[in-house]
Amino acid sequence: MTILDQTDRxxxxxxxxxxxxxxxxxxxxAEELHVSEEEIIRRLGRLKDAGVIRRLGAVFDSRRVGYKGTLCALKVPPEQISEVAAIINGFRGVTHNYLRDHEFNMWFTVLAESQDxxxxxxxNIRGQTGIKELLSLPAENVFKIGVHFKIT
Amino acid sequence: MLSEQEKELVRELQKGLPLVSRPFLDIADRLGLSEEEIIAKVKDFLTKGVIRRFGAVVKHQDVGYVANAMVVWPVTEERIMEAGRAMASFPEVSHCYNRLSAPGWPYTLYTVIHGKEEQDCRSIAEKIASSIGITGYRILFSTAELKKSSVEYFLE
Incomplete structure (x- = not known):
């Protein structure tokens, strides 16, 4: 946990x-926070280095950029989790991967430049992992995406 | 479809806004364009929704929101739009999607709920369920984050 002072928050x-x-x-x-521009740049750099800020600047809508995506769920035998995770995480298009407490225990999102x-x-994921039970659940409608957390 | 020049700009912007006094000028110099052109294009991307937002993405585990639950809801076709909008209006819901169901998997609405602890997520799911009148939901807590990255668009 990074220590944040009031100005950081x-x-x-x-x-x-x-x-x-x-x-x-x-x-x-800087004007809004009544500090110098140099201080803002320094603080943002520190928050990025510490990993508190994951990304600064443009957050793209992958669909409007022209990418296609889906959410996949896999039933992975417990003893194969780390091996399967390593294979899946090695794909550049896999952006998020979580273990969840369900029979479908591995959930990952994939993006690619085209449907093909x-x-x-x-x-390729099916082939390389050998896992047969895989659901691909593409989004039909997006009602909400992303959120701001009030940092107190 | 984005033009080649727009793809170039996406490639530059996804590296993160440079931490220098005039970051758009910095990008402009690299692309052989003017600062005004870059700013105008970023605004155009925002208007068109190509850029969803322009700001900071904060890693939420570092700011005290530790529990993350994906709640899946078996909502019938005719109620999806109404229920999806209603779920999205809850401030504790960060994401709300309608996805295709699959054989043996009847769930059609997906919400991600964040709370300070698991019990918060359970209470929020129950509050949503009773307010919208949908039963048979499942809460899937994340037990490990195996990967979290931003996609890199238009790499060769």
Missing amino acids: DLLNIVQNGLPVVPEPYRAL KLEQTIE
């Missing part, structure tokens, strides 16, 4: 909601 709450798309965005934040490449990736 204020800064995180502001930048989670958005960075101004202006020539000097960090100066704009997406299906090919899933076939």
